[in-house]
Amino acid sequence: MTDASVPQNLAPPPAEVEDVELYHAHSWITKYVFCQDAKVIAIQYAGTAITVGILALVLSWVIRLQLAFPGAIPFIDANVYYQSVTMHGMIMVVYMLTAIFLGGFGNYLIPLMVGARDMVFPYVNMLSYWVYLIATLVLVSSYFVPGGPTGAGWTLYPPQSILTGTPGYDYGIILMLVSLILFIVGFTMGGLNYVVTVLQARTRGMTLMRLPLTVWGIFAAAVMALLAFPGLFVACVMLLLDRILGTSFFMPSLVELGERKDYVGGSPILFQHLFWFFGHPEVYIVALPAFGIVSDLISVHARKNIFGYRMMVWAIIAIGVLSMVVWGHHMYVSGMDPWFGFFFAVTTLAIAVPTALKVYNWVLTLWHADIHFTTPMLFALGFLVTFVNGGITGLYLGNVIVDVPLSATLFVVAHFHMVMGIAPVLVIFGAIYHWYPKITGRMMDERLGKIHFWITFLGAYAIFFPMHYLGVLGMPRRFYEMGDTAFVPASAATLNIVITIIALAVGFAQSIFFYNLFRSLKYGAPAGGNPWRAASLEWQTPETPPGHGNWGKHLPVVYRWPYAYSVPGAPEDFLPQDAPPLRGEHSP
């Protein structure tokens, strides 16, 4: 196998994966509906996630309208407000972000980027989507039952979440818990697929240290999700039993409306532990794929190899490991032992080290690079700015003594929307603009894309940046209305109105994106196989969009890492991963 002219370190190894027999669709239904092709499943996942995401966006308008014009809109009463807050949070975090990054981008990109024909368990992969879809339908169906969806807040803290005073007591909370349990079952099926595909189905020469960072990010996030979601699963099952069977896992003895409940001795703090054992890793389950995708966008559009590839991989792993031991920082105000608080503050602040490494490496990749300000690049840069901003306020909130006064204020809302709301959403947009040509064979309109970027980026900043000030003023979050409150000045109300108007405008401006998305399907300029002249494997498919089985007759053979840009002596300014090695080349 070893060719004398091929440098030793670039020689491909003997076949590591045998080519697989693919499932072939026989009818329209098995090709587009109950499909086992990861690329179709990816689009189904992303489509569903974006659809519920739009619902959650509309719910955020309900919240903003109430905050700006308390009581002015008749149908927004306290129940509707709390239901909107709950559903907005839960949908965005779990059903939108997790599903689109892992189910959407994971399904589309993993097989193409590692050089596989499909996921290793295509049937389970298909089931994963359908269970996810059922979970979403169960969740949305809570709008059509008496009492409506639950208004317990996305954290679902007992005892309040399953007591009669909370909206959605009758059915909403049950549907929410059942939906989450289904989601986790569906996700576990998908997650097993993503992890095993990365481990087992890499093509010849595709070592772990030659994987694009996108795959590393999604892989690490999938591993974390597999280990973290059981926490939410256990919490949901136990809460459901408390609600339906009257067990006392979480419910202490209490008197409600003058009536003594049968619950005795349960521990609400136990629920918080289980919930945040999932809840914190969840932040990184969303962030790690975004980190990976941004690394690839920056490298491609700056025509330069990513700076410190190995450091980036290790940072991803370190963040993944650390994020499993920081959940307590969500519970500083639960009356925790100060030593615990100290432990969790230390681990929380320690995450800043690998995260900062990543930020430095992105900046160093841009240093002296040939930066093309394409739409994907703009979104990647927008991510850098919002992520650093949100990360820095995370350092404030990671300290117990700073967190305690700020915990119940809009400062926290500003922080987590910057770091896990806006930042990952900017990456999603960037990634769609970047991979759309591969998925459809056509380019999206650059001019509309840039308009979309500037409205979204500046608009999102204008929405969330002022909230830091409101938070420092002491403006509480979660409150339906403020009433007469001496410490909140009139100017805060004005600021709230401004924020709401911008939020409405930015929300509506997303229609530019959707117009561009659908219009380009038909009228976009033909993209060709590799419009960004990118080196990673998914751009080297024989067909665009990639056909069933991705690679034609033979699987590609990989000779180098995916960041071979501006290599001296190369005929072009990039070397595809599967191009035969150059004489004297010394790529990783």
Add this chain to the structure above:
Amino acid sequence: MSVMGLFFISIFSFAILWLARQGVFAAHWLEEGEVANHRRPAATEPPPAAKVGLAIFLAVAGCLFSLLAAAFYMRGDAPDWQMPPIPGILWFNTAILVASSVALQLALVAARRAEFERVKTALLIGAATAGLFIIGQIWAWRELLELRFFASSNAANAFFYLLTGAHALHLVGGLVALARTTDKVRGEGRVTRALTTSVELCAIYWHFLLFVWLLMFAMLIGWTDGFGLICRRLLS
């Protein structure tokens, strides 16, 4: 929380060992001469994808049971905690589950030696004993319910039902896989490689569930109270 700590230490050490074997630590572009990328000797084949998938699923299931155990100990601190009496049939069930695991191990040994009839018998015995175990568990539930130890009357009762129920559900899932394997055995009529893999996966899953059950049983009859005490002392 110490339960979770132990669980994660074991998971992470596995992961680090594996990463090291994959050569993630190697800086191969700094090494001269020898191809350092691919340490895997040509003779050993990579494990089948289904086996890796099962290993990862076991990590997920292990995480689930560890979290349940952690919740068990944290909730067990409350003054109202009152463990129900343990039905004597659980000892019998334990023996049956051990027998089931042994039967599947024998099936695996027979499959490796390509002794078709033995594989068939051993699989059937394994399935029958596992079914018997589940019936025994339901019997234990009924016994407790007749003695009026309801899930709603004490959290310890509820944990008893939750833990045994979760374990039994996992075993039912295993039985589905086992039924499919047995079906494959009937269809093939001889021992094939794919069949040996299926039998092996079932056996691994059975041993895992036996291990979980032994720990769970020890927890329920109070043999691990000392462990709980140590945890509490460590944490306070």
